[in-house]
Amino acid sequence: LTSEMLTNGSWKEKKFKDYNFAADGVPPRGGCLHPLMKVREEFRRFFFELGFTEMPTDQFVEIGFWNFDALYVPQQHSARDAQDTFFLKKPAAAEKLRETDYVASVKNTHENGGVSGGIGYRAPWSEEESKKLVLRTHTTAVSSQMLYKLAKDGFKPCKYFSIDRVFRNETVDATHLAEFHQVEGVICDKNLTLGDLIGFMKVFFGKMNARELRFKPTYNPYTEPSLEIYSYHEGLGKWVEIGNSGLFRPEMLSAMGLPEDVRCIGFGLSLERPTMIKYEINDIRQLMGPRVDL
Numbered sequence: 404l405t406s407e408m409l410t411n412g413s414w415k416e417k418k419f420k421d422y423n424f425a426a427d428g429v430p431p432r433g434g435c436l437h438p439l440m441k442v443r444e445e446f447r448r449f450f451f452e453l454g455f456t457e458m459p460t461d462q463f464v465e466i467g468f469w470n471f472d473a474l475y476v477p478q479q480h481s482a483r484d485a486q487d488t489f490f491l492k493k494p495a496a497a498e499k500l501r502e503t504d505y506v507a508s509v510k511n512t513h514e515n516g517g518v519s520g521g522i523g524y525r526a527p528w529s530e531e532e533s534k535k536l537v538l539r540t541h542t543t544a545v546s547s548q549m550l551y552k553l554a555k556d557g558f559k560p561c562k563y564f565s566i567d568r569v570f571r572n573e574t575v576d577a578t579h580l581a582e583f584h585q586v587e588g589v590i591c592d593k594n595l596t597l598g599d600l601i602g603f604m605k606v607f608f609g610k611m612n613a614r615e616l617r618f619k620p621t622y623n624p625y626t627e628p629s630l631e632i633y634s635y636h637e638g639l640g641k642w643v644e645i646g647n648s649g650l651f652r653p654e655m656l657s658a659m660g661l662p663e664d665v666r667c668i669g670f671g672l673s674l675e676r677p678t679m680i681k682y683e684i685n686d687i688r689q690l691m692g693p694r695v696d697l
């Protein structure tokens with residue numbers, strides 16, 4: 404079958420053998436992992452070497468409850484606006500939240516502080532709002548479900564990680580996409596401290612030769628204290644923000660039913676930033692779609 408036969412119509416007089424859909428395709432001449440996937444495999448190796456278990460992150464659409472409310476993110480928080488979050492139109496919301504007791508505990512924690520001794524946000528908490536469906540804005544939406552399952556199944560020390568796509572309603576430019584890959588780790592044990600968090604960050608980032616770290620207090624709705632992590636990058640000749648971290652708040656953990664002395668460290672970074680530095684990519688859009696430098 405040639406393009407000439409197709410254009411002059413002579414294909415109609417020809418007999419062609421039937422398609423054999425079971426036939427093997429033409430073997431590709433070669434191939435390679437996408438730079439992001441190469442760096443993802445490096446991070447996965449670091450986590451496995453440190454005894455972490457990978458979380459299931461194949462569900463991009465999350466109920467707002469797990470993406471925000473279970474993490475003690477107030478319903479009035481700007482991150483929950485359409486300017487920052489992709490909300491689904493159809494279906495717009497989950498029909499119901501199965502974990503009714505837990506939902507009641509989250510409501511109580513948001514409105515009054517719950518059982519952790521806090522005072523909450525002292526604003527009405529809407530279950531309708533929490534049932535809205537979103538494209539997850541962080542993989543911490545999965546971490547919240549893993550921690551809730553840990554509480555339900557009976558607490559035992561654990562180390563979980565995830566590396567997958569998250570979505571934010573950002574204006575696309577040379578350093579921002581409407582999605583990125585978040586790398587996240589969670590360590591849960593009795594009586595962990597901020598010192599354990601700082602010490603572990605030195606171990607984790609030490610694996611990628613980020614040696615001299617500095618820590619700067621910051622704010623996350625779901626962790627207190629929260630620390631931004633910085634490392635001096637010899638190549639760039641400057642301090643670079645390499646991640647964010649903190650201790651999950653008691654309002655979040657006690658609402659799940661985790662024992663009072665259980666502490667959870669969380670930390671995160673992106674896959675794109677280290678990949679861009681490693682491969683000297685200046686425009687993050689080069690990481691998406693077909694190669695443009697050929």
Ligand SMILES: COC[C@@H]1[C@H](c2ccc(C#Cc3ccccc3)cc2)[C@@H]2CN(C(=O)Nc3ccc(OC4CC4)cc3)C[C@@H](O)[C@@H](O)CN12
Pocket residue numbers: 543585586587608611613623626634643644645646647648649668669670671672673674676677680
């Ligand atoms: C909307 O921006 C979010 C993203 C992304 C990010 C930020 C926070 C988290 C988190 C978290 C978290 C905190 C507490 C508990 C659980 C999760 C995850 C990803 C990076 C986080 N950042 C980031 O990746 N920077 C980075 C990481 C590694 C690196 O090279 C390796 C050391 C060799 C170089 C740079 C910091 C900045 O790039 C920041 O401007 C952009 N951040």
